[in-house]
Amino acid sequence: MTMDDQVLERHGLTRDEYNRIVEMLGREPTFTELGIFSVMWSEHCSYKSSRVHLKTLPTTGRRVLQGPGENAGAVDIGDGYAAVFKIESHNHPSFIEPYQGAATGVGGIIRDIFTMGARPIALLNSLRFGSLEDPLVRRTVSGVVAGIAGYGNSIGIPTVGGEIGFDDSYTGNPLVNVFCLGISRADDIIKGTASGAGNPVYYVGAKTGRDGIHGATMASAEFDEKLEEKRPAVQVGDPFMEKLLLEACLEVMQTDALVGIQDMGAAGLTCSTCEMGSRGGAGVEIDVANVPQRETGMTPYEIMLSESQERMLLVVKKGREHDVERIFEKWDLHAVHIGQVTTDGKMRVKDRGEVVAEIPNPCLTDEAPVYRRPMQEPAYLREARRLSLDSLGQPLVARDALRALLAAPNVASKRWVYRQYDHMVRTNTLVVPGMGAGVVRVKETHRALALSTDCNGRFVYLDPYRGAQLAVAEASRNVACAGGLPIGATNCLNFGNPQKPEIMWQFAKAVEGMGAACRALDIPITGGNVSLYNETDGSAVLPTPVLGVVGLIENADRVVRRAFREAGEVIVLLGESRAELGGSEYLHVVHGLIRGVPPALDLEREAALQRLLVEGAASGLIRSAHDCAEGGLAITIAESCFDTGLGASIDVPGLEAGHFGDVVTLFGESASRVVVSVRAQQAAELLALARKAGVPAAAIGTVGGGAVRMSIDGRSVIDAPLVELEHLWSTSIESFFEKQRAIA
């Protein structure tokens, strides 16, 4: 029985792919097998459009304990411990059902961490939305934030940082990327492997229902008017169940009774079964009649494709079943024996003893299609990179521009968001959200980890290669500011439809740039996620490759924060300022434009800067550090004053840019720049250290007074009361939601 075109289309398979399946099996597939192939060969699970490019990323290093290919990556943090971390996306579900889409995204990434044997200790998230002026966007924002809070708070893992960006291109395609990090003993990392013929396969967690079927295929397709039909594919999360699973699994892992374990995420039971088999070079046979079911009359197809949340698949050492069952019973969970490991390398699915699917594991994993899709530089690019400041009319007066930028959602305080997240549970949080990189201590050691997720989509849009490099630089610079040496990274690549050559070109260039930056900065990528088809009605999001970087702080007592510490400190600007306004927040806020070229980036200079920051933090020389990002130097100075009651006065040389000189000097977004503060008597020491390290540095002012004062070449351009600026910055986002109370 050959499947007809309609059936194939519903399964997201091309006729060519179907022919390959027939060839691999030597026969037509059963309907259940078709479903299995459809999810495993979906973009989301197979990475078919991205694998050839991802292969070029640097994934090794002396600290890497686990690179890409497992449920999460791991790096050695010393003292016999490892940091296990990854970032994942849940974009499409978060548009359909913001609360549950975001909540289940959090649930999914947490499982990826504890399935490796690591106790999760921190969450971050990187979010993108349309304009807050739009009531539908506000509802999405409220729902997503409430969902992340609802799940993360309930399970008791602090959300310690992240970023939120706004741009019209995300209106129909919000991005919800969630990062999780856990700690395990370096030699106790558990893999998702099935091996040892006859070893029993167990299922534990929530019962399987019909939710989320074809969630993986939904994540691999654009939205269009047929959106309503896809509604049932969003799952509902149960953080309480996951908390029980987390505690029980960690307890079971202590007993050494497991061969392997994997969570059931995208493509549910199907994915965990064949992936574990593939990794172990073994076969896995299960009988779906043994799978605990929440609904009646479920078919094998439905059971294999269900994406019901909070379920784990375990391979137990034969003879140790009782230990495992006993521990799960303590937590009121039932571990059910559903199959065993075999030697024939196949995934075999039975239904009450009758075989309904039998597929060699590699066909679903390593031998899934790999595409080298056509690429072409986008038509918009040449024109968009042209920026003529003269054509912009009169620049805003500095004090008006400062106010406009402080109130702009991309810059303004995100406190309205993060006060909904429990960021203190587990009493490890040394730096709370809103202050740069999040920092958590590792209680088992005297160390701490600085964490940051960053990407400027406008820069990537204007130059994918350089934009991606800038994302790597920004994320690693943020952790370095806190005193953390970047030791590993994970990436979440959010792009449009890869079947469009322009999008594929953006993707390929971004991966290329990311790889070059990671090599130059010696930051291995240990894993990550690709989310494609972020488009609605043909309009794609800004290409947004998010980097999540982990920085190691050797001494938890030497964490550096963003805010100025006391009056009299000397403010030093590290790095070089150039006349650059391309892709800036100023252009976006004042002129509604995304034009120009992104800031230049010298990776060697960036590396030297980061080394200096880490050294300066460790010695205590650097008292505060805040990197220059959206809004440029002026925003950085203002933000460093907030929450301190301390003002600042600076004087900087003006940059040449015609009558845009002041704007470019204050709001230009040149890369590799950090504002630090030092004790007055140590300023000379820092400048000397910077000179020796090859990092441009200049003392530009002092901390103190109750105002924010900025001069250019001795000419005063900004003189505003701190209280007024802080009020503007801290109430902006809140004011969008005041009148409108979204019901989550």
Place this chain on the structure above:
Amino acid sequence: MRARVFVTLKPSVFDPQGTTVAEALHTLGYSSVKNVRQGKYFELDIDAGSADEAKRLAGEAAGKLLANPVIESYRIEVDSQ
């Protein structure tokens, strides 16, 4: 037997969720909706010999667990089927 338990906040208890729902209805144009109180609804499938027994059991369940007597009151309906 099916018992339906309706749990509602006592009148004296401030209900910000109900208020928010009312406001949202107003923005959707339902200005004739004056007030909203939000509560909970439970369906209990009970093995009982009679409707009275089901009602009694449901009442116990409500009093002991489903409702918090400090802030909530309840009423019970039983399907005669």
Place this chain on the structure above:
Amino acid sequence: MKFAVVVFPGSNCDHDAYYAAQHVLGQDAELIWHKDTSLKGADVVVLPGGFAHGDYLRTGAIARFSPIMQEVQRFAAGGGPVLGICNGFQVLLEAGMLPGAMLRNTVLQFRCEHVYVRVEQTDTPFTAACAPGQVLRIPIAHGEGNYYAEPDVVDRLEHNRQVIFRYATVSGDVTPAANPNGSLNNIAGICNETRNVVGLMPHPERACELAVGSADGLVLFESVLKALSHGAFASAR
């Protein structure tokens, strides 16, 4: 001095309370599973924060029926000091060990931030080392911390000096602006009639080390050491 920290399925802050007692205070602490029927000779019992049973049905509504709660009731009836933190406070309310109930925050959002609370009474085991009117900077993290009790109950609480902590400004003024969740009379914590059971919504165990933002919470733990060593509030076992 031995601290028993009860762990319900879904408790999250049990490890934090344990860490505060064992590592910061340097005392003996033990985690007690909710199905146990013995407090193992504890001198102090802590019901920690978290989301016991997912907060399903109502916060603390199911946890109050756990087997260990019988022991906790017995311990309290004998005069032993019991501290309910956040979700633990909610369990004590549902169990009837403290009067009143918790509603959703009036802002209808979860709130995690540092607040100031004023110590109203120093004759409880958990405020014995405080000065009257002392202001503590302690974090809250809850979506349902809006304390409610019927008017006659509130009157009685006030009359009996059973309000132990109130939300206040940094200078100790009890104002609406200082109230993060709409609690009646800015009530952040109360005690029972025999003054040995205290419940509060803020998390003192999160404020025991300056490194994490404040050490003002430590005094609650130091208080119970002081109170017990002076022979007050020992449980008749």
